[in-house]
Amino acid sequence: MALEGKLVCLREERETDLPLLVRLRNDLETQAWSKSLAPDFTEAMYRQRYESRGFSFDHTDGRFIIERLADGEAIGYCGFYDLQSRLSVTWGIAVRKDCWGAGFALDAQETILKFFFEEYGLRVVRMYTHSGNQGMVRLGEKSGFRISVRLREAVFKGGRFYDTLLMDLLREEYYERHPELEDHLPPLG
């Protein structure tokens, strides 16, 4: 079963998704959170990455395609990395620009957060963005993330400096916002 939200589901990457991944990576607005990359990524590069992901029960990262439930169309991706088992993870998201503003990113975020807290049993989830990406800051805040670290002028994009923002969401904060869920994991510390 894929991870299903109200508007989108998160499913595994497939070979047919490679053009979307190239498109997102070659758009300066969706390609990378903290520095611009040359928009010269190719399907062949993504195929190489896709095929090199080996079988394992111990991946510390994960990649999902965001699929719109209404029509099954792939509209973005989200992923996580630096998974510390049962403790923490960092996640990120990119959505096609023609699909911005319709609630898909928030639904994807809530869907993956439920997975992180209910299945992975994590104590904190983190995300990075920068002060010029207010859309991402607002997206995080809508699910309860707050800015915990602001590293001044650590990002240079679009001809300007921005602050690196680290946002985090604690397990207790997540469950406070979701009274329909009960946290059965005893607190640590």
Added chain:
Amino acid sequence: MISPLADDRVQLRPFTPEDAVPLAAILNHPDLAGRSYLPDSLPDIPITPSALEKILAGREHREREVYLTIVAAQTGRLAGYVNVGWGWDALSPTLSIVVAPDLQRQGLGSSALRFMLAWIFGHLPAHTVLSFAADWNLPALEFMRKHGFHNAGASRRAHFWRGRYVDEIGMDLLRREWEAGHGA
């Protein structure tokens, strides 16, 4: 000609295999327990010289990262190490520094830090330098503050150690601040 990273207090130089034993002794000192030292090391679990040698050998040829030992100039004794990494973005390298507890407050760490900041801002197109320390590590936080670093906030629950969560304090120092003399 290579400018030596040395003054009358310290010398900074690359690791050699002979450094593994004294460096392991420093990292296993009880007063340094619980800090994030090297990748693949575990808090409060002693690290052996052979494990340390493997870790360092694995990082010796990594691009855009440098590990240097801090040697006390007067005695030739290994005093700790510094690490600088700019793997993701040379705009904002990260810096860490470890000094043996019995050699702290003698100016060795300050000299090493000054050398590394001069090296970073002299050889990398860095706009800022980032550093991180555990919330309980007040001497480290004060040391970095004294050298001009600005507290950027706390990443919550960065670690779980000795029965409690540890927040990681982020710190930064901008090039213009360093140039104005805060880091000098």
